[in-house]
Amino acid sequence: MFRSEAFFRQFPIFTELTEEELTRLRQISIERNLEKGTTLFRQNDQRHSVYFIRTGLIKVFKVDQEGTEQIVNVLHSDEMFPHVGFLMKRLILLLLLL
Secondary structure (H helix, E strand, C coil): CCCCHHHHHCCHHHCCCCHHHHHHHHHCCCCCCCCCCCCCCCCCCCCCCCEECCCCCEEEEEECCCCCEEEEEEECCCCEECCHHHHHHHHHHHHHHC
């Protein structure tokens, strides 16, 4: 379980959660330390997780047909991804299961 309640509260999507809902969110959260160059998922992979960056950078990129890397975005500490639309679907499921 990830311990920091304040970390989640900084994201607008979580500011209105009750203490019980926030506790549940913390219980299902897993903290991981990743090595530089680690691939979290590829473009066509089905996504099962939402990621929150505590420290460091995440490079989001695509590789074209010639193998050239095209940087789409660089994410920083205290950001989340994939985008909110994905998370909203997951949160609805989470809140229904409480």
